[in-house]
Amino acid sequence: MQSRDPGRPSGWGAYYAHHRERPISSLLGAALERLSPQVNWRQAIDLGCGSGNETRALLAAGWDVVAIDQELAAIEMVSAIRADFPGVCLETRAQQFESLAILPAASLIHAGMSIPFCHPQHFEKFWAQVRAALLPGGLFVGQLFGNRDDWAGDPSRTFHSESQARGLLQGLDLIRFEAHEYDGPSLRGTKHWHRFEVIAQRPAPHA
Ligand SMILES: C[S@@+](CC[C@H](N)C(=O)[O-])C[C@H]1O[C@@H](n2cnc3c(N)ncnc32)[C@H](O)[C@@H]1O
Numbered sequence: 001m002q003s004r005d006p007g008r009p010s011g012w013g014a015y016y017a018h019h020r021e022r023p024i025s026s027l028l029g030a031a032l033e034r035l036s037p038q039v040n041w042r043q044a045i046d047l048g049c050g051s052g053n054e055t056r057a058l059l060a061a062g063w064d065v066v067a068i069d070q071e072l073a074a075i076e077m078v079s080a081i082r083a084d085f086p087g088v089c090l091e092t093r094a095q096q097f098e099s100l101a102i103l104p105a106a107s108l109i110h111a112g113m114s115i116p117f118c119h120p121q122h123f124e125k126f127w128a129q130v131r132a133a134l135l136p137g138g139l140f141v142g143q144l145f146g147n148r149d150d151w152a153g154d155p156s157r158t159f160h161s162e163s164q165a166r167g168l169l170q171g172l173d174l175i176r177f178e179a180h181e182y183d184g185p186s187l188r189g190t191k192h193w194h195r196f197e198v199i200a201q202r203p204a205p206h207a
Pocket residue numbers: 012015019047048049050051052053068069070071074095096097098111112113114117118119
């Protein structure tokens with residue numbers, strides 16, 4: 001695998017500019033509504049945080065956040081959010097999923113349209129780290145890319161069939177698992193989208 005220099009410009013800038021002002025992901029909104037009353041220890045991880053819309057929403061909801069992205073531009077934007085939330089705990093890490101050493105234990109792990117960008121050679125180890133970091137009762141919230149997506153021919157990204165995606169989530173309670181497949185816009189024009197929208201909960205010991 002070709003490892004990317006986290007500081008090298010990559011084309012994500014246009015994505016950040018486009019998404020910076022959008023409302024937070026409805027998937028994360030639904031997860032927060034469900035989880036917030038249940039947990040006292042509000043530690044979240046935002047994997048591939050991008051421009052930080054969801055990191056900001058988590059901080060606003062009283063969560064401590066570790067925000068991770070390979071792009072320095074993203075980390076700079078997210079670090080700047082700190083000024084709006086004095087006293088909250090926000091840790092930022094400019095890191096690639098492929099070389100993550102350790103993730104902190106968390107009650108909520110959000111991965112908005114991000115973890116399929118992990119190289120397939122590293123995905124299994126990375127996913128094991130994500131699962132290991134999820135505390136009992138905690139939620140994983142995010143998207144996986146399906147194998148019928150137009151981008152599925154890209155060998156540097158990770159795609160799953162529905163049964164493979166469900167396999168990754170085995171042992172977690174599926175609060176939401178939706179396959180979305182349609183032709184629709186992307187920043188590079190219309191494409192065929194195929195992805196799985198997931199909210200999955202690690203069972204608590206007493207459950
Ligand atoms: C499609 S954007 C999503 C950003 C944000 N979560 C959102 O929903 O707006 C994907 C993000 O994942 C980051 N990313 C892609 N590949 C990565 C990798 N291998 N390691 C770490 N971050 C990566 C990109 O830099 C980008 O910020």
